[in-house]
Amino acid sequence: MEIIVIGLNHKTAPVDIREKFSFPESAINEALLALKGSAEIMENLILSTCNRVEIYALVNEAEAGIRSIEEFLSKSKKMGIEQFRPHVYILKGDDAVNHLFRVIASLDSMIVGEPQIMGQVKDAFEYALNVETNGIVFNTLFKKAAEVGKRARSETDIAKNAVSIGFAGVELAKKIFGDISGKTVLVIGAGEMSELTLKHLVGNGVSNVFITNRTFEKAEELAKAFNAKAIPFEESFKEMVNVDIVISSTGAPHCIITKDFVSKLIKDRKHKPIFFIDIAVPRDIEEEVNIIDNVYLYDIDDLKVVIESNLKERAKEIPKVEVIIEKEKHKFFAWFNSLEVVPTIVSFKDKVEDIRKSELEKIINRLGSVSEKDKDLIEALSVGIANKFMHLPIIQLKKATQEDSGYVYVDALRYLFGLENKE
């Protein structure tokens, strides 16, 4: 019995192959059931996102299982096995579980630390649950995986530090102002990027928002969406005396905010810090503005540099996540390996034998003087009961094993009789 994964992702396959292999929501149930129909496969799950398509399966024997999944893929995607093989990775046992844990911890993602993959794996599990292609192994495995994902994000800084333009702007604002709730924002130019950045700022508690635009109607439109105040373009320059953060993204061909203007502005502001985010190309704000004390200016390229650096900070956390993965993997396999039938039968027999012996000893002690012959008789009685008691469960267990459902009974037996998992 082995866990395998066959998959392709953004590193191994170009987008056209990924598209071809992806399973839309509508096709997933059918695919899951088709896989379950294979004699080799006991449990299966399909993880299909825009960056990866992976089929996880619990199989009797790895090679046969891999073959049947490959055949399934070939048939359903109408492509020869040899054709897609260069794009596909196949992992077994320890490696497969390791891979799953890395995926959910986002170490395998395009952007390390991204949060979506947690939800995507959860959804994939729900699909399997709906058509019952999961079983006790995947229930345990994917519960563990969710734990790994959570621990990676809460116990390390893997998901800390912004990696999007909008969020990088927010983080910088926090580095300058500390708490940004109660700060005032002015948005010049109602574009898509400024809207995105504004959304992050408002999400982080910024309460007062002014929006201006050459065409006033557009400003009003955006203002409505954010419960903000639209102001005429000319007035916005006066308003800068009171705002803390300025997001500029006009289509102007040259700078609209100059160093001279800001030098005067900062005096009118009584040196209160102001943060300019210039996301326009070409830029709206003169580069030299940044030289003035208490004035901070970031343009789109600067934000990209910050993101680059943040990604490196996240990468530094990878070893910490790997330690978590290693530990959880160890725990999982301690349980998984205990699902083997033969050792379970042995420990079942040991357990019963222990009970028999200790009870026998107790009764002999209580009887006091017993003849050897009686002792033998009592002993024979205990052996008889124990063997009769164990006979049917063991036979049934062996039979179930031949029918691929053995591990389910093994798990139940271990649970009911409190048989310890070996580490």
Add this chain to the structure above:
Amino acid sequence: MQLDILFFDISIVLYLFAIIHNFVFAAVKKERVFMLGFGAVIAGFFFHSAYIVSRFILSGYIPFTNLFESLVFFAWTLVVIYLIFSLKYKFEILGSFILPLVFLCYFYAVFLPKDINPLSDVLKSPWLNFHVILSFFGYATFALAFSTGLMYLMQEHYVKARKPAPFYYLLPPLDVLDELNSRLVSIGFFLFTISITSGAFWAHQVWGSYWHWDPKVIGALITWLIYVIYLVCRHVYGWQGKKVAYLSVIGFWSAILTYIVISFFKLGLHIFG
């Protein structure tokens, strides 16, 4: 070996352990490393305090009347202020700035004679404890203001450079540093002003005049004036950020310089022991 010196030596080891852990924390950002370091500070502080108490019992006066004693006592006030601050704010990187100052005091003190001298007649005054303790706590508060000023200047540099350096991620936001700097200077200034005033009254009682052309007094006055400039710039002219951060750094340097020059050349009336 005297008990007080034994306590002192134990605190050296613990503070060293604490410094190393604070630096390692700054490099690897592991909470556990910081907690180990912080635990060591508290343990070190315990023995540091035990030194002061046992020395007090041995000599009969609070130990700050010779160079060795005053350095170790100053280090103690630094740790007191640092611990109070750490209880109030989660400000882990502060240890990497304050503990080296503690270490410098210790490093100097280790090489100095540690004898207990009898108190000279001038110092046998109720003014002594009041004057000295206040000034030490004033200096220690300025030291903390200096650290936050330094952090502000570093962080401002990183934010302006628009290239995040490792410290960028560890240092608190600019506004927070600016605010702390302002508060610390105000508290330090308050303590320091009372200390100077009490010194003047004491001098009047002993020598009959409030003012003496004593190098330490002049140095202290210069330091005091720098902080006056700081407060005026901030509260009258509304300066904030970089320029006042520089002033808080300069103010503390002035205090340190006064101390070093006077102890090194053994100048004036403030020479003890």
